[in-house]
Amino acid sequence: MDFDVIVVGGGPAGATAAEDLARSGHRVALLDRAGRIKPCGGAVPPRLIKDFDIPDEQIVARISTARMISPTGQQVDIPIENGYVGMVDREHFDEFLRQRAADAGATRLTGTFMRISRDEHGTRLWYRPRGSEAAEPIATKLIIGADGARSDVARAEVPGGDTIPYVIAYHEIIAAPEGGTVGYDPMRCDVIYDGRISPDFYGWVFPHGAQASVGMGSGVKGVDLKQATAALRESSGLTECETIRREGAPIPLQPLKRWDNGRDVVLAGDAAGVVAPSSGEGIYYAMIGGRFAAMAASACLASGRAADLKLARRFFMKEHKMVFRVLRVMQDTWYRSDDRRERFVTLCRDIDVQRLTFEAYMNKKLVRARPMAHLRIMAKNIGHLTRLIPAS
Known part of the structure; x- marks a missing residue:
């Protein structure tokens, strides 16, 4: 050959x-x-589905809401306007x-x-x-x-x-709860910013139709990924769900x-x-x-x-390059402590943050058409970083 x-x-x-x-x-x-x-986690944006001609049968769930959860349990639901996030297995x-x-x-x-x-x-x-x-x-x-x-x-x-450089990601594919479980929604992705789950990244609960991905990532040595995922499953009411498979791998940074x-x-x-x-x-x-x-x-x-x-x-x-640069600054700024994570989730309540974030995610480019929204977000970022704005 x-x-x-x-x-x-x-x-x-x-x-x-x-x-x-x-x-x-x-x-x-x-x-x-x-x-x-x-x-x-299996999330794919609409641009991927369109650009790479992905058929409907490969999309096992269509997510309409993203929920951000802070270290104190503060929850911010962000509706995905004018589209959805596709999930693949x-x-x-x-x-x-x-x-x-x-x-x-x-x-x-x-x-x-x-x-x-x-x-x-x-x-x-x-x-x-x-x-x-x-x-x-x-x-x-x-x-x-x-x-x-x-x-x-x-x-x-x-x-x-x-x-x-990389973090280690670990997740468990579980059977999605039947009949609904308090805290679980098959149309919602949960992102958990909590140092007890991950000291430097985040945990997630992502629906996959009949299944779900529950996991977390961390680059800190000594973190027990399996124990952190078990705690995440317990807090999400998913402990009793059947575990289908367990997987771990490095994720580059x-x-x-x-x-x-x-x-x-x-x-x-x-x-x-x-x-x-x-x-x-x-x-x-x-x-x-x-x-x-x-x-x-x-x-x-x-x-x-x-x-x-x-x-x-x-x-x-x-x-x-610019998207990666902005996201790198976000991670370095907001993931460094639970106080910062709490403020980050609070910031996610802002409608400008929600719209610009998901417009950028769906289209895979920074949104430049709303200069006043960018200025308002910058002011709120500074307010949180200087503690002039309360964390919740």
């Missing part, structure tokens, strides 16, 4: 890159380890994307990435097929590393790929400064660090990152210039 591009990792980033390349007429292989499901959603790539012409390979070698004959990717003890080589021109936050491809090939090795490798998705700060949202950014990686690979194949691999990061950051 020999290919134009081998994509390592079959999550949203890798599957999207493989599909786009296959539809462009390239010989592409999608290498994935079967059976792994990433812990994920990663177990089925990722496989749908992989199969769609195969239907477009990509060759699916099941196994584990081992290493990359190069000689006078070109580049070879070595992988161990599932069920085999021996590694096998595949000839290729380019490689897209989309193999997660602790990417083996990034660590081996891209400068700085071994230093990406910031994009890498470089996504390619200047030769034949480019990164996408978590491997490139593209998870939004503050929210932890990653599916949309993974898929658009996979699309940009495919565009960069196509350009490189056409021109023969390895420098074209840099286009993946350039395109992504041109469109999303």
